[in-house]
Amino acid sequence: MCIFTTNIIYLSIYLSVYLSIYLSICCISSSLLESAGLCLFVFRQLEKHAAISNITFLNMVFFFTILYNVYRCCRIGVARVKEWFVLFLVAMLFEVTGIGLSFYASLQTAFKDDLNDFIELVGAVLLISVAWIPSIKKRQLHTHNPNLQQSDSPLDESIFRMKSKTTRWKAGIISSFFKIVFICLIAGGLNQEFVNDLFRQKNSIWHWQTNTSLQTPFLVNLISSFSGFCLAFLTCHMSLDIGAFALPIFLSTPISTMLFLIPDACQTLVIIDDRMSPAICYQTIDARDSLNFILSYSGLAFLIVAEILATWYIVWKRDTAILPNESQVD
DSSP, X not given: OHHHHHHHHHHHHHHHHHTOHHHHHHHXXXXXXXXXXXXXXXXXXXXXXXXXXXHHXXXXXXXXXXHHHHHHHHHHOTTTTHHHHHHHHHHHHHHHHHHHHHHHHHHHTTTSSOHHHHHHHHHHHHHHHHHTOHHHHHHTTOXXXXXXXXXXXXXXHHHHHHHHHHHHHHHHHHHHHHHHHHHHHHHHHHHHHHSOGGGGSTTGGGHHHHOHHHHHHHHHHHHHHHHHHHHHHHHHHHOSOHHHHHHHHHHHHHHHHHHHHHHHHHHHHHHHOXXXXXXXXXXXXXXXXXXXXXXXXXXXXXXXXXXXXXXXXXXXXXXXXXXXXXXXXX
16 A cells, blocks of 8 residues: 555656646645635535535535636627627626525524634635636646647647647646545544544544444445446547536536425425424424525525536537547547
């Protein structure tokens, strides 16, 4: 294990030098921001809120992506990209409205007594949002000589494509390695700072191995995530149909929301209609919680629409490439 880790470190250092200092700094900085945001959210906020609230908070990470696209349209010229400017402007309107409604509802309930948690949540969302800005991701994939892309020579174009392909996987190795390092360091620091003494026992790290209630969600999450990645990878390379790749992206958040909407809606209906038996639901909530329920899901609906509009540009701009025929393969 130590030999494998050492080889990975040497490989990352070698690739960092090969890909230039500028690209390496972009990869490391992006990895640090994303790792810090994910650790703050997962280890400090995830267990404090309901599942539907966590879905809402994670949908806020598109804010800077949409804002960057609006800025990019303004820099290019609104007259030249009028349709895209209107699209991103509407997406920004939905995003800001969704964030406002969601935060207002959360301040009335989850963050009512502790604003420090609210500040931590905002910080986590901002860190992830900045790490996912398209310009930062694009700068991680610059080749040694990007001027080759502007050349009309077929040879230069072929060289540029080859370098772009190799740059992507090398940058991916660097980014993934430093994410692992940063997540371990930040998670350890958060554990040392905030977790109580009960979980600081030497054998607590192996507790999940004997606790089936932790094993099952972990394995389901691991298997489903890996399966989804493999299917997305296959679909992206086949490129048989844009909708085959776009629909899962668009439907993932609404389907996840519906899974948690049913019990919450049931609780709200008990308040709206007193004749309904409380036995239908596990518990009842007061009118104020009913209002927060409406505000929370309204905010989430706005965020989902903003997400669809923001990713629509990325997915549907791709060319509809079809699998090559036998002559092209040969």
